[in-house]
Every structure is written in structure tokens, then in C-alpha cells.
Amino acid sequence: MAARLFVNVCASIRHDIRNGKLKPGDKLPSERELAETLGVGRPVVREALRSLEEAGILQFRRGITGGAFVSSGDTRTVTRSITDLIFLGAISLDNITEARTCLLRFAAELAAERGTDADFDALEANIDEAVARRDEIDLHEKVRLVGSFHDHLGRAAHNEALVLLIHSVTEVVAQILLKTQPEVYDLVIESRRRLVTHLRARDREAAAAEVTAHQAELHAKVVDRARQLHTLDLTETPTAVSS
Known part of the structure; x- marks a missing residue:
């Protein structure tokens, strides 16, 4: 079940990028907000975000204004x-x-x-x-x-x-x-x-x-x-x- 939830979170974020709801440079909601919106636990969201980072779709920035951002592309x-x-x-x-x-x-x-x-x-x-x-x-x-x-x-x-x-x-x-x-x-x-x-x-x-x-x-x-x-x-x- 956890694996299925993880896949669903990734699919949801990819879908938002494909339909233009999220664009390169946009900041994603916090882990807590994503967990509440998608009805999953924060560990599931965290794992999905890290997976999307590995795939070059997201990038993480540190600091007060940091977080997960949609990447502009990474070869x-x-x-x-x-x-x-x-x-x-x-x-x-x-x-x-x-x-x-x-x-x-x-x-x-x-x-x-x-x-x-x-x-x-x-x-x-x-x-x-x-x-x-x-x-x-x-x-x-x-x-x-x-x-x-x-x-x-x-x-x-x-x-x-x-x-x-x-x-x-x-x-x-x-x-x-x-x-x-x-x-x-x-x-x-x-x-x-x-x-x-x-x-x-x-x-x-x-x-x-x-x-x-x-x-x-x-x-x-x-x-x-x-x-x-x-x-x-x-x-x-x-x-x-x-x-």
C-alpha cells in the first residue's frame, strides 16, 4: 500500500507539471500541505519528492525561502x-x-x-x-x-x-x-x-x-x-x- 501511495504522489505532481498547473521555477507546497491535500503521510510525500529530485524534475533549495521547486531540466x-x-x-x-x-x-x-x-x-x-x-x-x-x-x-x-x-x-x-x-x-x-x-x-x-x-x-x-x-x-x- 505504501508503495502505491508513493507512486500516486509522484503521478499527481507529474500531472500538475504536464497540464501547466506547475511550471519550471514554481515552488511546491510544503510537505505538510501536500500530505493533507493528497491524503497521505508526510514520509510518503518526502520519499516521492526525493524520487522526483533524482529524476531531475524537482530541485531543493535551502534557507527561509527554500523548498522543492520544479526544475528547468537537468541533462x-x-x-x-x-x-x-x-x-x-x-x-x-x-x-x-x-x-x-x-x-x-x-x-x-x-x-x-x-x-x-x-x-x-x-x-x-x-x-x-x-x-x-x-x-x-x-x-x-x-x-x-x-x-x-x-x-x-x-x-x-x-x-x-x-x-x-x-x-x-x-x-x-x-x-x-x-x-x-x-x-x-x-x-x-x-x-x-x-x-x-x-x-x-x-x-x-x-x-x-x-x-x-x-x-x-x-x-x-x-x-x-x-x-x-x-x-x-x-x-x-x-x-x-x-x-
Whole structure:
């Protein structure tokens, strides 16, 4: 019965979010108020709220004005799920690379169609910063900086769902790159210069081909070492993204 009540509380809050009664940034009623409204005990409400926090739907803030708030979205939930599935053997590195290539190729095609000069300027600025700071930053910051290029590419595609999916998968790949540390920096920069050229020319096919070829080459550089995932000790790195 307690399990059923817990599920009902979660379902009730999710329903209020879906129908617009609760929006990102809104504060939920207190545990006591929710318990009274839903006719359950406070421990049941507390467990449901923590579960929704783990799912990235809610976030908790401390202080006088704190409490449970509807989240604006958190890609870490998707990233954790993918990482867990890798360790369980349900997803291989080959699968991840293939899926990531499809996402990036589609993003490149859309960016060639929809991207603005400002979008392309942001991509080039990211490349220039990565080159300028190559020898100045630590490995984690370097992976984050270089990987943020794909966040810009997703935005240039003007598809928020695509941005979310790319970012989540890229964070997993970032963890692998941090462990394997392949020598691919020059390879990445050169490919991205060519990609932006194709995007500015509105050449969908060339942009997609560049992304596909680069991902295959990058995969070949790391695959032998990255296959040993059980030795990589992948951990959550909320701000890390990959090349």
C-alpha cells in the first residue's frame, strides 16, 4: 500500500507539471500541505519528492525561502542512465559512437539550413578559444571547452530536443576521453574548421560527411582503450562535455 501511495504522489505532481498547473521555477507546497491535500503521510510525500529530485524534475533549495521547486531540466539524469547502461552491458561504446554520430550529423544538416551568422560566429569563437588556450588549461577544462562546441552546434540547429540529447551523450563520451586521453586535439580543430566552412556555405551534405568522418576517426583513436570501461571508473561530471 505504501508503495502505491508513493507512486500516486509522484503521478499527481507529474500531472500538475504536464497540464501547466506547475511550471519550471514554481515552488511546491510544503510537505505538510501536500500530505493533507493528497491524503497521505508526510514520509510518503518526502520519499516521492526525493524520487522526483533524482529524476531531475524537482530541485531543493535551502534557507527561509527554500523548498522543492520544479526544475528547468537537468541533462545529468539522462547521462547517469546512459552510464549505468554501459556498465550493465546494455550499451556498448560502438553503440554510443553510432548514436552520437547520427545526432551530430543531423544537427550539422539542420545547422546548414537554419543556422545564422551569429550561430556560426559562436562556433568559430569556440574553436579560436580552444586553440588559444590549448596549453593554459587543465585536462578537465580543456575537454569541457572543446566539447562545448557541440552545444553550439545543437543550438545552431535550432532544435532544443536535439541539444539535450547531444549534450547528454557527449557528457558520457567526455568521461571516456578524460580517462583514455587520446592525442586528437589537432584532429578535432582541423575538422571543426572545415565543418564551419561547410555550414557557412549551406552545404548540408558536406557538413554531414565531415561530422561522420571525424567521429569515425576519433572512435578509431580511442576504441581499444575505451573498450575497457570497467577500468575507467566513470563518474558524474556535470559540466564536462567532449570533443
